[in-house]
């Protein structure tokens with residue numbers, strides 16, 4: 001079914017593409033339901049296109065936000081130069097390959113250099129990047145780079161543990177395995193700092209991973 005869909009997309013003539021571009025998001029979802037073999041007019045599905053459009057809009061609202069806006073005004077000057085660590089930040093995102101959810105926990109640490117950020121801002125920063133179409137590796141790197149750029153600490157470490165429905169539902173991977181990614185910048189590239197961060201993470205209570 002997939003290859004048929006791709007072929008017919010390639011074969012579209014210009015007038016048809018134009019029609020496609022002018023279709024509302026809801027019309028496109030209705031068409032998708034029909035292509036899946038459903039009857040979009042049956043009772044249970046009549047509101048589905050509207051719901052899917054709203055839901056996808058919410059799940060990708062990170063495109064409307066910029067990291068600097070979220071973190072603006074939340075920087076404080078401090079003498080503190082020990083590691084700041086925020087563990088177990090809830091994360092929900094959509095994989096850009098299948099538009100299926102991946103979700104898990106984000107752990108962030110940084111070594112301040114005169115400035116710290118309000119702790120509640122880090123989960124908001126995670127939202128900015130997670131509420132977009134993503135791959136876990138890029139999400140990890142983008143978070144680390146944004147923190148490095150905005151707080152300008154001695155270094156930053158980000159670890160993400162996540163489960164991907166595109167793998168779990170399609171049986172690509174064992175259902176309980178989590179993908180783990182990390183990005184280490186600045187001082188976190190040094191073995192001692194990295195080890196301190198990772199051992200602090202291991203102290204966490206079991207959260208299902």
Ligand SMILES: [Zn+2]
Pocket residue numbers: 095096097098099100164166167
């Ligand atoms: Zn995927």
